[in-house]
Amino acid sequence: MTTPQLVSASELERTSVVANNTMNRGRGLAGVNSYARELGLDPLAHLSARPAAPSWLDLCSGEGRALREAATALPADAVLTAVDLVGPLVPVPAPPTLEEVVASVASWAPQRTYDLITCVHGLHYVGDQLGLLVRAASWLAPDGLLLAHFDPDSVRWADGSPAGRAAVAALRTAGFRYSARHHRLTLEGARQVVLPLGYVGADPGAGPNYTGQPAVGSHYSPC
Known part of the structure; x- marks a missing residue:
């Protein structure tokens, strides 16, 4: 087995597999190509059922179309945050309830908790996938919900052998x-998570995953 050449987070974000990905750029809130279909949950209905001031954090949000659509239908006290490495390619003023953040999810952190946290096919392009999941678990409200697509085949030990199980x-x-x-992870309720795997680097040459698109390999060592 050939040991892959692993790169850091900053190097990874400059590679074509991450910088040029279009996996989630145009996905809307409902319909055929939508968050509702991909998540198995209607985000708008879920948030509308909240007693007051619903909040939604979308990681790797692409153009942020789904949150823009939700912002027009939710109460004025809703809090919506879209975080993406590139962000909207054509700047358009966001609705007042929506904050669009152009940043790396590898280092960004919110100043509040959220009722709903989503990452639609975004983990496929993150080096430390498990690290982001650990951090996101602490960003949930006490009764919040996290939904994220996850590919165990992309998780490897440092030598390249499978670590998905x-x-x-x-x-x-x-x-x-x-x-x-x-290929979906669900977590209900905020918690402090500790996982027995330590991140060692990313492989941008891992090849296509179950979506058929090139993705990133995340490598860990036992700890």
């Missing part, structure tokens, strides 16, 4: 639910 087992022990059929 160990990663899923650790996530389930921490309280996450994983649907292999939908």
